[in-house]
Every structure is written in structure tokens, then in C-alpha cells.
Amino acid sequence: MTPQAVLDHYDQGLLWPADRPLPIAADVDAAYQQALALRALRTARGERPVGYKIGFTNRTIWPRYEVYAPIWGTVWHTTLARSSGGTGEVSLDRLCQPRLEPEIVFGIAATPPRDATLEELFGCIAWLAPGFEIVQSHLPGWKFTAADTVADGGLHARLLIGRETPVGRFATSAHALDELLGRARVRLYRGDELIEEGKGVNVLDGPLHALHHFNQELQRCPGAPALMPGDVVTTGTWTDAWPLEPGQSWRAEFDAPFDSLGITLR
Template sequence: MTPDALLQAYDEAVLWPRVSSNPAPTDFDAAYQQALKVRALRIARGERPVGYKIGFTNRTIWERYGVYAPIWGPVWDTTLTHCDGHGFVDVARTRQPRLEPEIVFGIAATPPSDPALESLFACVDWLAPGFEIVQSHCAEWRFTAAETVIDGALHARLLVGQQAPVRSFAGSGDALDRLFARTRVRLYRGDELKEEGAGINVLDGPLHALLHFVRELQRCPGAPALQAGDVVTTGTWTIKLAC
């Protein structure tokens, strides 16, 4: 599919055709270049990128979806919502939406080239709980890894909760790792417990997920660097739930 066709499917919340005269790329490098073209189209029409999402950082879901490495894509001013307590996200014009509880980081400075965990920690300003609404334009959530990349890294919406300075939780990246390793989240529908997960599920911890993403972003030709003020959501702690 062309970048214009990909954006049209996103806007209209329709499934991709099963057969296309412009098949999706089959490798990550080509897929990211296609995704960058869609990004340029969205900027040209007035949308503003405000950060990134990282997907498939939870290894417990890799076999379920047949994707065995993390992916990443942009978050937009049109898809991001902040709240201090209860929040509301409109899922109209999304396709096959699902819900993910995540940790979101606020970035204070552009990370150095090929950063280590501690130098990356120094670039983080705040963290917050978040819910990402993910979606797929492939029928029944059946896709290749490359297709998830050109499908906006499956991003639809992001709700970010109350922000807290990261150093109010830990004074180092290693300490933050240890904190997340023993932290769990429970996801309820009403009073019914639906899922439970742990921070360690996310590539051994959300800061590790951020580190992996920054290194991959720096290796991607044409990808904009992470900037001060960007938000990055680091991947689901649980198995996805239908909205």
C-alpha cells in the first residue's frame, strides 16, 4: 500500500485490503522508511508529533502475535490526552481497538549517541502511568512484523496519567530497574480482575525498553531524534484486552 492509502485507511478506520497491488514491505528497514513517509504526510496536513510509542516489548505476547522484536512509531498531538486522575479517551474512528497499561516517560534532553542505561536515565524528567489504545488495520489482528510498523506501530490513542519526577522514585537507572522489577499492575473490568502483569515483562523493565528504542531510533535513517518534551510510552505490562 502507498503512504496515501495507509493514511486513508487510518482516517477512515477501515481494514486493509487482503490483496493489494502495492504489497507491504517484508523487512523492518523498508517498513520504517514507509512509516516515515506516512509521518511526513501527517505533518504536512498539520498534525504535530509529540513523542513515540514502543510496542511488543512484552515478551509474553510475542508468540501469540508472531512478532519477536519491539517496534516503534510516533505519538501525535491528535492522539495524546493528559489527565491527573480519571481520564476519557474517544476510540471512535479506531479499528479493532485494544487496551494496554504502560509506563510513560517524559524526556528532558536528547540522549547521547548509543547511550548506556545511566546516561539515558539522566535524560528522563518524569514518569506516569498510562493507557495506550492500540489498533490494527489487518483483519483479526493477523499481521507480519513489518506490517505492524507501517500500521503506525499499532498506535491509536494514549492517555497519560499524573506525572511525577522520576527521581522521586529512584536516584539511578539501576534503582529504577529494581523498583519496576517488583511492581505489578492489575487490570479490572468493573470488579472483575482481567489481567495482571509486572514491570519486568517489558524487556526486563521500562527503562530497558526505552534504551532499546533510543538505540534503534538512532540507527534508523531519516528518523528524527528524541527531543526534550517528548513522551515515550514503553509497552504493555499485560496481555492486550479488547475495548
């Protein structure tokens, strides 16, 4: 599948036809080059990259999807929404098999140095916020290889970010923030029904570790842009990814001091 073909499916919200040859790319490295070509196509038509998503950081769901390492993809100004009031509304129009993930999102204040330590990375963080990423797959039944997911835009569809709180209000060191995030929990509700509970330690031992891993992988990927001031990075779901339908309302209640976030789908 060519990058233009992937983009066409993004625009139309269509499954990739089952009779087309798979995998999308020979391996994950080749898939990232396809993903960067897709990024160039989207940029050329006027979309603006605003950050990144990290996927498959939650080791508890690796066997379910048969993907056993993290991936990453681009977040766009056309896929990002913000809500400072604790809830937001997002359209599922032209999304393909959408699912919901509760996450913690980082705002980047400075480009991290090469092979940054956790402490150096902490110094490059501006804020943290609760987030809902809506992911999608253009492959039937959410059956894919790791290379497929990378070439398929990292499965990213939409990102809703809640209130952005300066990192200094949570912790003054990487160690303290790591411990706080690692022991935090989230309760995910659909309407008033508790669907699943998750914890920060699920995502590569904590969201700060997920960010650290991603920064290293980004710096090692040929042709990939560096993290920049103002970028957002969503660090992976604390629960499984749950199928969505228009009209639903969901809520993620994170442990204090992290904010909770609600989303209504249309």
C-alpha cells in the same frame, strides 16, 4: 500499501481489504521508511509529533502475535490525552479493532547521547506516569508481520497519560529505578472484574530497558528524528492487549509508588 493509503485507513477506521497484496513492506527496514513517509504526510497536514510508542516489548505475548522483536511508532498531539486526576475519557471513533494496554510512560528532559548507557539515559528522563495506550490494526483479525505493524503506524491509535511524577521521587540512579520498575506489578480491571495481572519485568526486563533499546534503534534508523526534550515515550504493555467497546471503563492499579489510572471509552 502506500503511506497515503495507510493514512486514508487511519482517517476512516477501515480494515485494509483482504484482496490487496501483502506484506506492506518487504522487510522491517523498508517498513520504517514507509512509516517515516507517513509521518511526513501527517506533519504536512498539521499534526504535531509529541513522542513515540514502543510496541512488542512484552516477550510473553510474542508467540500470540507472531512478532518477536520490539517496534516503534509516532505519538501525535491528535492522539495524546492527559489526566492529572487519575481517570480520563477517550473516544474510539474511527479506530480499527482497538485494544487496550497498561504501560509506564516516560517524559524526556534532554536528547540522549549516541549509544547512551542506562545511567546516561536516566539523566535524560524528566518524569514517569501511568498510561493506557489504545492500539489498533488495519489488518483483519490482528494477523500481520512485523513489517506490517511498523508500516501501520506502529499500531498506535491513542495514548492517555496519568499524573506525571518527577523521576527523582522514584529513584536517584538508573539501577534503583530499574529495580523498582522491574519488580512492580499491575492489576488490570474492566469495571470491577480483574482481567489480568502483569509485571514490569515483562517489557524487555523493565521499562527502562525498553526505553534504552528504543533509543538505540531510533538512532540507527536512517532519517528518524532524535528524541527531544518534551517528548513522551510509552514503553509497552505489561499485560496482553484487550479488545475494547464504547461504554467500557477500565482501571490499571500499579504497585506503589506508581499511580493507578482509569479510562472510560465512548
